[in-house]
Amino acid sequence: xxxxxxxxxxxxxxxxxxxxxxxxxxxxxxxxxxxxxxxxxxxxxxxxxxxxxxxxxxxxxxxxxxxxxxxxxxxxxxxxxxxxxxxxxxxxxxxxxxxxxxxxxxxxxxxxxxxxxxxxxxxxxxxxxxxxxxxxxxxxxxxxxxxxxxxxxxxxxxxxxxxxxxxxxxxxxxxxxxxxxxxxxxxxxxxxxxxxxxxxxxxxxxxxxxxxxxxxxxxxxxxxxxxxxxxxxxxxxxxxxxxxxxxxxxxxxxxxxxxxxxxxxxxxxxxxxxxxxxxxxxxxxxxxxxxxxxxxxxxxxxxxxxxxxxxxxxxxxxx
Numbered sequence: 001x002x003x004x005x006x007x008x009x010x011x012x013x014x015x016x017x018x019x020x021x022x023x024x025x026x027x028x029x030x031x032x033x034x035x036x037x038x039x040x041x042x043x044x045x046x047x048x049x050x051x052x053x054x055x056x057x058x059x060x061x062x063x064x065x066x067x068x069x070x071x072x073x074x075x076x077x078x079x080x081x082x083x084x085x086x087x088x089x090x091x092x093x094x095x096x097x098x099x100x101x102x103x104x105x106x107x108x109x110x111x112x113x114x115x116x117x118x119x120x121x122x123x124x125x126x127x128x129x130x131x132x133x134x135x136x137x138x139x140x141x142x143x144x145x146x147x148x149x150x151x152x153x154x155x156x157x158x159x160x161x162x163x164x165x166x167x168x169x170x171x172x173x174x175x176x177x178x179x180x181x182x183x184x185x186x187x188x189x190x191x192x193x194x195x196x197x198x199x200x201x202x203x204x205x206x207x208x209x210x211x212x213x214x215x216x217x218x219x220x221x222x223x224x225x226x227x228x229x230x231x232x233x234x235x236x237x238x239x240x241x242x243x244x245x246x247x248x249x250x251x252x253x254x255x256x257x258x259x260x261x262x263x264x265x266x267x268x269x270x271x272x273x274x275x276x277x278x279x280x281x282x283x284x285x286x287x288x289x290x291x292x293x294x295x296x297x298x299x300x301x302x303x304x305x306x307x308x309x310x311x312x313x314x315x316x317x318x319x
Contacts, residue, residue, distance in 0.1 A: 065309035
């Protein structure tokens with residue numbers, strides 16, 4: 001059933017799109033994740049542990065924007081300020097996820113009537129449709145080796161997690177129990193997922209191991225959103241309500257300590273780490289409309305990166 005697309009609702013932010021209705025990111029239904037043996041056929045064993053290495057800071061972002069009249073997948077060079085509309089289609093394109101090699105972006109589009117997954121090259125060429133059914137897909141995230149995607153779909157009647165081989169496009173359902181699981185994010189070593197689980201009016205930030213399906217609840221709170229793994233795999237950024245505002249927090253996975261990164265009366269959404277792990281970008285309405293900002297991981301030197309009367313959402317770094 002179609003519903004309004006609000007790209008900043010991942011952090012509870014209202015955002016006017018001016019577009020027709022599509023499915024939102026959350027629903028108040030109960031679901032639980034059951035990995036079981038269904039993972040075996042999709043080569044999860046191939047996602048071997050790796051040693052995270054230092055990466056450059058990142059000089060470009062891909063994000064969703066309605067600055068040209070409808071929601072498109074766009075790219076901006078942070079040094080030259082050069083802006084490029086990558087998707088260029090008169091419908092809603094959203095939720096970009098850049099491949100680890102920086103060559104492709106996966107995203108969600110309703111150009112064929114329902115939300116499906118697509119990929120594009122980072123120059124806007126070679127559009128490829130990954131899913132073709134009557135279901136709604138969302139929240140794509142790449143595996144660290146760039147061979148697979150995990151995404152959320154209601155193709156079996158409820159929102160579940162699916163795992164896809166990008167080359168063959170074969171996909172398999174990996175959550176089958178009635179629980180609300182959303183916004184998955186893959187650990188840098190490929191061994192775990194972090195995600196948000198919702199049960200009635202309570203949410204939890206959870207982590208589970210792909211090899212055996214073991215699950216660990218990290219934090220529980222009335223409203224949690226948008227987990228993002230640091231490049232070294234030691235921290236998780238996420239959005240949580242603090243004094244009735246959505247703020248970014250960082251959780252140290254070894255000590256369990258969490259610290260508040262942002263403090264502002266406006267809404268904050270969609271945190272994502274820079275490739276070198278020294279800063280994060282996020283979306284906020286602190287200057288009136290949803291724009292992209294950058295802040296160091298220690299909470300200092302906040303800087304506005306986009307300045308446009310339109311709205312931006314879902315920033316993703318280009319490695």
